[in-house]
Amino acid sequence: MRVLPVLCVMGLLSTAALAAPMTQDSGAPVGDNENSKTAGPDGPVLLEDFHLIEKLARFDRERIPERVVHARGTGAQGVFVSSEDFSRYTKASLFAQPGKETPVFVRFSTVMGYRGSAEAARDPRGFAVKFYTDQGNWDVVGINEPIFFIRDAIKFPDFVHANKPSAITNIQDPNLAFDFFSRTPESTHMLTYLYSDLIGMPASYREMDGFGVHAFRLVNAKGQQIFAKFHWRSVQGLKGMTLEQQHAADPNYATRDLYNNIREAHFPKWDLYVQLLTAEQIAQLPYDGFDDTKTWDNVPEVKFGTMTLNKVPDNYFQYTEQSAFAPGVMVPGIEPSPDKMLQGRLFAYADTQRYRIGTNYQELPVNRPLVKVANNNQDGSMSSAPRVGEVNYEPSTAKQVGAVTPQPSFRLSEYPVSGVAQQTAIAKTDDFxxxxxxxxxxxxxxxxxxxxxxxxxxxxxxxxxxxxxxxxxxxxxxxxxxxxxxxxxxxxxxxxxxxxxxxxxx
Known part of the structure; x- marks a missing residue:
């Protein structure tokens, strides 16, 4: 009788003896998980064996559609701490006071590879950060370069098709990629980043920077506006790989490095720096300040805070695979700019998540905000937090449970627009x-x-x-x-x- 505790401590006792009672998804207990129910010892398997059917059906559906881009990814949890009160720039509450902590989930990724592809690819690295703020979620969906290949979202499907595996061979082909780039001179700047060692081939996810790429509109409580570009500076410093090191790298090198460091309590950190320009200052730039193929040259950066990643998620699928980022997910005080690429992403990213995961993807734990969600959206696939009451519309005179009303203090900002509706390239391209x-x-x-x-x-x-x-x-x-x-x-x-x-x- 004294042996059992010793065996438990040493880990020698079978896991079955320590496991919780097995149940079906409904919670009903499972009596036999190794033998199907048959009509006699040699008869066919019975359709009425609900546990068998449920087990096989669930197994058949274990994989959700992988992301069209950024399919190979690695996630980590952490916290962002604000540096000081930046309410003079934005009414976003996470920047309202020094030392304010906001939980985050970060997903790093490669862009063009499939879900199980090698991480050592000549590819931008996705750097997506989800802030769980007390005003709702905010997604900064960026990469490890400050710019992008194209300046208009209408070209994005073509860019991806040219860089994805061939529709005939299913192999990535430089002939297709450079056929596209050779007709897209605006990509020259990005290619000069991508084929460098330091930026184009990071030695680890810890040793690369992240960028929001686009300009965003910051709005304070007085309605005053300024434009911002976000830059995550690696506290670990930057380190790249040579072509030879890339070819010799472990296919999972970046994930191993990140997770091993977090598990050893070597928590990676990034400082969030922001460039700020008024609309008048942007108009004076020699290039289009909303062109995402351009950097804002000689514009100083202001430190807004520090992010620390300190936890490996308990379940890859539930966190990293089901995590869903969209640049349109914003909080009061942060709004889009006229950047044509960003404007297209505002639709495309959320739309692909609704297709990939489901209408109610934001109800999943990794995507769910910490604040209470209250609106008239309802039903749909996988609805797990249905609204209450029959008043599922607004405006209404009813004061029933479940009725919701807008908050005028959080109206979107106003700004002038002018010109003729047109379909044309920006005036100041300056591609080189x-x-x-x-x-x-x-x-x-x-x-x-x-x-x-x-x-x-x-x-x-x-x-x-x-x-x-x-x-x-x-x-x-x-x-x-x-x-x-x-x-x-x-x-x-x-x-x-x-x-x-x-x-x-x-």
């Missing part, structure tokens, strides 16, 4: 200046590695015209940049220079 500045900011070694990394993919492009046109964009950004790439990819430099001198077609 910042790409050239970025190239010249790199060290000699970083420049050499960038050329090597780009050439490794460009050399796989079979269409000479595509390759030459693509390299001509880098030549337009910086003559040395384009010349070195032309030589590395066995192109005639004079041909590349001639293409660069021509007017670039959109």
């Amino acid at each position: 200046s910042q790409a050239g500045e970025l190239w010249r900011s790199y060290s000699k070694q970083d420049q050499s590695n960038l050329v090597k990394n780009l050439a490794s993919d460009l050399d796989q492009v079979r269409d000479h015209g595509v390759k030459a046109r693509q390299v001509s964009y880098f030549y337009k950004a910086d003559r040395d940049y384009g010349t070195r790439l032309a030589e590395a990819t066995h192109l005639d430099v004079d041909e590349v220079a001639a293409l660069a001198a021509k007017e670039v077609s959109h």
Whole structure:
């Protein structure tokens, strides 16, 4: 009789003896989980074996549709602590006082790979943060670069199709990717980030920055407005991998590193910095300040707080896989800017979550706000928090349980708009200046590695015209940049220079 406690402590007792009683999803007890009910010892299995049917049906449905992009991801829980009172900029309560703590869930990811793909991919890294504030949830859905490949959401499906596996071979193909990029000169800046070692191939999720990419509108309690760009600075510092290190990396290297560090109490931290510009200041920029292929040059950053990740989720599926982020999920005091890419994402992200997870995806624990939800939305697949009462509309004179009314103090901000409805590109494109500045900011070694990394993919492009046109964009950004790439990819430099001198077609 004395042996049992010792065996329990040593972990030698069978898990079955310690397990809770098994039940069906309804809570009914399960008497036998190893033998199906049959008509006699040799007869067919009976359809009335409800536990068998439920078990198989649930197994058949264990996988939800994976994300079209950012399918391979890793999540962690933590906390954000505000630095000081920033109510002069925004009425968002999480920035209302120094030391205020807000729980967060963060999902890191690669973009183009499938759910089980290798993490060491030449790919932007998703950096999505969900704040569980006392005014509702706020999602900052960003990446580890400050900009993006395209400036209009209407091109996003095409961008993804060109970079996803071929519709014939199911293999990613640089011929398709650069066919698209060679007709999209605005991508030159982003490609100069993506093919660098430090930014384009992070050594870990801990050692990379995150960016909201777009400008957002901050509104204070007085209705005053200012535009902001969000930047997560890694306290651990930045570290990248060379092409050789990328090829040798463990397919799960980034997840292992993040989870091992959290479990060893080496909690990774990021400081949230914000750039701020008024509408008048944005209008004075030499480029379009709402173009997400551009950075705000020489605009100082203000520290808003620090985020610490301190917990590995207990269940990958329930947290990381079912987590759903959408840039339209905002709190009072944070609103969209006119950025065309952001405007499209406001619809697309929430819409894909409704398709992927279900209409009521925000009722799941990882997506559920900490505040009470009260509105007239109802029913739909997987509704677990149905509204109460028969007054499921507004306005109403009824004072019944379940009736809800808007709060006028949280009306969205007002701002002037003008012009003619049109379908045209922005006026100030300037696709190459910042790409050239970025190239010249790199060290000699970083420049050499960038050329090597780009050439490794460009050399796989079979269409000479595509390759030459693509390299001509880098030549337009910086003559040395384009010349070195032309030589590395066995192109005639004079041909590349001639293409660069021509007017670039959109």
